[in-house]
Amino acid sequence: MDLSRRSFLKTGVAGAVGLSALGFDLQPLQAQSSSLKISRTSQTRSTCPYCSVSCGIIIHTIGDGAKNVTPQVVHVEGDPDHPINRGTLCPKGASLLQDIVNDRRLLKPQVRRPGSDHWEDIPWDQAIDEIATRTKALRDADFIEQDKNGKTVNRWESMAFAGGCTDTNEFNYLVVKSMRSMGVTCLENQARV
Amino acid sequence: MSDRKTLQVQRISGHPGPVPGEGTQRQEKLCKLIDTTTCIGCKACEVACVEWNDMPFQPTMFDNTYQTMPDTSWNYWNLIKFNEVSSDDGSFQWLMRKHQCMHCADPGCLAACPADGAIVQYSNGIVDFEEASCIGCQFCVSGCPFNVPKFNPSTKKVYKCTLCSDRVGQGLEPACIKSCPTGCLHFGTKDDMLQLANKRVVQLQQHAGLKDAGVYDPQTIGGTSVVYILHDATNPEKYGGLPKNPRIPLSFTLWKSWFKPIGLIASMMAFAGVILHYVTEGPRRVQPQPPVREIDGGEARKEN
Numbered sequence: 001m002d003l004s005r006r007s008f009l010k011t012g013v014a015g016a017v018g019l020s021a022l023g024f025d026l027q028p029l030q031a032q033s034s035s036l037k038i039s040r041t042s043q044t045r046s047t048c049p050y051c052s053v054s055c056g057i058i059i060h061t062i063g064d065g066a067k068n069v070t071p072q073v074v075h076v077e078g079d080p081d082h083p084i085n086r087g088t089l090c091p092k093g094a095s096l097l098q099d100i101v102n103d104r105r106l107l108k109p110q111v112r113r114p115g116s117d118h119w120e121d122i123p124w125d126q127a128i129d130e131i132a133t134r135t136k137a138l139r140d141a142d143f144i145e146q147d148k149n150g151k152t153v154n155r156w157e158s159m160a161f162a163g164g165c166t167d168t169n170e171f172n173y174l175v176v177k178s179m180r181s182m183g184v185t186c187l188e189n190q191a192r193v
Numbered sequence: 194m195s196d197r198k199t200l201q202v203q204r205i206s207g208h209p210g211p212v213p214g215e216g217t218q219r220q221e222k223l224c225k226l227i228d229t230t231t232c233i234g235c236k237a238c239e240v241a242c243v244e245w246n247d248m249p250f251q252p253t254m255f256d257n258t259y260q261t262m263p264d265t266s267w268n269y270w271n272l273i274k275f276n277e278v279s280s281d282d283g284s285f286q287w288l289m290r291k292h293q294c295m296h297c298a299d300p301g302c303l304a305a306c307p308a309d310g311a312i313v314q315y316s317n318g319i320v321d322f323e324e325a326s327c328i329g330c331q332f333c334v335s336g337c338p339f340n341v342p343k344f345n346p347s348t349k350k351v352y353k354c355t356l357c358s359d360r361v362g363q364g365l366e367p368a369c370i371k372s373c374p375t376g377c378l379h380f381g382t383k384d385d386m387l388q389l390a391n392k393r394v395v396q397l398q399q400h401a402g403l404k405d406a407g408v409y410d411p412q413t414i415g416g417t418s419v420v421y422i423l424h425d426a427t428n429p430e431k432y433g434g435l436p437k438n439p440r441i442p443l444s445f446t447l448w449k450s451w452f453k454p455i456g457l458i459a460s461m462m463a464f465a466g467v468i469l470h471y472v473t474e475g476p477r478r479v480q481p482q483p484p485v486r487e488i489d490g491g492e493a494r495k496e497n
Contacts, residue, residue: 036363037247075244078371088374094240 054165056082156183163189204314206306220316224386231377238369242271245368267345270354294354298415301441305336318418338439
């Protein structure tokens, strides 16, 4: 067999091209998994606002707090260190990101007037004034100083207060004090959890 | 983050020859254990999956059951199947099963896939789709015994549950496991999960009167990285799309394990023969043509 240097080189190159064309990958394959989306987030502990179970949650926010950055919440999941849920969440709790990042989230007070079929936006000042005016009027009309037997009760039965599970101890203390001082008896603040 | 590879590739789709780096690092087999007897069908795992993977929302469908939609889709990898089963004695059972990729030890999707690197199996048992290499041929859809991979017509790629390989690769449990409020989902090594499962099965058989309770870890596909505890392991079909003996379709086994290697060897031999012929015989030389005799005084030449 007449094998010159030139034909040996030619054959070698042709063989390498042929092998790679047949699918022999000469590059080592890198094991890769997509990067973790919460690897650089800041974690904030909070409480799920839905039911009275009050599961602990961790809110993951991107942005390192630099001046020119507006942080954005990217993920919410259960807090493994919370004694109530130990990291688990129900479907509503698992979707809490949609509570925060949502076009339909309410950002200002709204009112639906008696007989109206839609909600209208009102300013905070007007909302607080209207609530105060109606509260005063209702209390003046319905306040019971004495019951049938003439016993002093100082009750206001036409008003109720319902709190949420994210209310703190301090907030609940203020709620109880202010509501009791007005004579409200139907008082629920989830302070039992 | 260190440079240490957290996920070691064990098998690659459409890849001829050995897998680079195979067996260079020890890795435990991981497993997801689903106890269907304690599932309450709350769908927290469904929501956690959609949230973690940032998948676009789609409308749910009401079909006279509590099931979110008829089947999983390219943007809904995890679905609780609400199977309403009536027995012969008139009793009614509500068999809820979390349906997602089973991460088979011998994956049909990977065997069927012709695209190099589009489907990889890590040493810990996770079967993952690499969308960048997917060519959208949907062979994996027909190769899967559990009807898991789902095609997205707009991106022309196929998607499925990744067992949260991004989370697991960084030492976190999958999103569905973490959310489950009844603790019917467990995550750990395959050995630990099987031990836990067998313990629970004994409990169900002896104390809950479920004589047929058992573990679903089909050996026809080498076992799965998702293991079920069933009330009635003798009839897994009751749970909706859980075949008793799942198998990779025979056509794929024949084509990929027999015809393809033989064809590859034949084409390589043909190529080697061509090169050998070139080396021994050299290029084809043009033979000197005998002089053309002129007929009819140059008419033939005029036509040319």
